[in-house]
Amino acid sequence: MNDPVIQTERLCRYFGNRPIVRDLDMRIPAGQVTAMLGLNGAGKTTTIRILMGLLRPTRGSATVFGEDTSQMSPATRGRIGYMVEGHFLYPSMTVQQCAKFQRAGHATWDNELFHQIVDHFGIQPNSRIAEMSRGQRAGVSLALVLAPDPELLVLDDPALGLDPVSRRALNETIVEFAGDGKRTVMLSTHLLDDVERIADRVMVLVGGRLKVDTSMDDFANRVSGFAVKIETIDRGQLAAIPGLIEARKVGDWFHLSLADCDEEATAAIQRLCGDAIEPIDMTFGDGVLAYLARERGESSFLNLDRAGAKR
Numbered sequence: 564m565n566d567p568v569i570q571t572e573r574l575c576r577y578f579g580n581r582p583i584v585r586d587l588d589m590r591i592p593a594g595q596v597t598a599m600l601g602l603n604g605a606g607k608t609t610t611i612r613i614l615m616g617l618l619r620p621t622r623g624s625a626t627v628f629g630e631d632t633s634q635m636s637p638a639t640r641g642r643i644g645y646m647v648e649g650h651f652l653y654p655s656m657t658v659q660q661c662a663k664f665q666r667a668g669h670a671t672w673d674n675e676l677f678h679q680i681v682d683h684f685g686i687q688p689n690s691r692i693a694e695m696s697r698g699q700r701a702g703v704s705l706a707l708v709l710a711p712d713p714e715l716l717v718l719d720d721p722a723l724g725l726d727p728v729s730r731r732a733l734n735e736t737i738v739e740f741a742g743d744g745k746r747t748v749m750l751s752t753h754l755l756d757d758v759e760r761i762a763d764r765v766m767v768l769v770g771g772r773l774k775v776d777t778s779m780d781d782f783a784n785r786v787s788g789f790a791v792k793i794e795t796i797d798r799g800q801l802a803a804i805p806g807l808i809e810a811r812k813v814g815d816w817f818h819l820s821l822a823d824c825d826e827e828a829t830a831a832i833q834r835l836c837g838d839a840i841e842p843i844d845m846t847f848g849d850g851v852l853a854y855l856a857r858e859r860g861e862s863s864f865l866n867l868d869r870a871g872a873k874r
């Protein structure tokens with residue numbers, strides 16, 4: 564098997580005495596699009612900043628192209644395109660000036676590619692950054708990052724605040740870039756629909772820990788849902804269900820989401836409610852939400868009916 568492009572081992576990062584990234588063992592294979600999901604504050608940007616050599620780990624290690632990220636050589640850095648959250652660009656520059664400024668720092672620069680991407684976002688090359696929409700600025704940032712033809716593209720929440728048309732342009736550009744399987748993309752995002760469209764792999768960070776790291780197909784096969792008819796379940800009973808991700812009360816039913824459901828798990832559920840079990844079709848979004856809602860700690864006993872009645 565090929566060496567992973569990104570690898571972390573027991574990676575930890577504290578801010579003060581707060582653990583933000585915890586024991587992360589991550590392997591990002593070459594030639595795939597990997598999406599990192601997680602609630603606000605889960606540690607996605609912190610992880611990316613460590614991978615880009617901008618932040619040192621408190622413990623553990625991170626390598627990109629086999630090189631320790633805290634001592635990354637300029638040659639390795641040159642193989643990476645990194646687009647930061649918020650797409651910072653100098654407001655007074657025009658698009659062309661941005662390109663001229665950026666290409667001076669890169670031996671490889673594909674000007675035609677730069678202009679194709681800019682055009683795809685509906686941007687005129689002589690427009691000034693200060694006069695652009697957020698989506699257009701994202702387009703310029705992406706073009707600046709892709710024009711040097713990086714082998715690894717790292718995008719931190721690239722779709723933040725973009726309208727649907729700009730988002731589509733962004734997704735199409737990412738897919739096109741990764742398309743031939745020679746380049747690797749890692750992005751953090753909150754947009755589950757986009758992940759389904761463009762990602763090959765998904766990671767879910769929960770409270771700084773990696774709870775999911777798998778292919779999209781595997782994720783769909785490994786997360787299952789059941790509706791069980793039972794008045795109440797206590798925490799002890801929930802703890803006895805192996806692989807339980809989340810339990811939500813919906814009307815007279817509890818909806819249970821499970822990872823890697825096996826006979827033992829099914830038997831544990833049957834002990835609770837006999838045959839009053841119905842399988843639920845779980846979408847990708849349902850599966851991810853089960854992990855994320857559990858993290859927020861509000862969902863285990865959420866009764867949607869009651870929530871509705873309060874309004």
Ligand SMILES: Nc1ncnc2c1ncn2[C@@H]1O[C@H](COP(=O)(O)OP(=O)(O)OP(=O)(O)O)[C@@H](O)[C@H]1O
Binds near residue numbers: 601604606608610
């Ligand atoms: N330099 C810093 N000093 C202290 N705390 C920090 C620092 N950088 C990040 N944090 C804290 O670490 C936590 C994780 O932040 P991070 O930006 O990694 O989350 P995230 O998963 O990217 O969130 P979002 O989805 O909102 O972008 C947050 O609580 C944040 O306030």
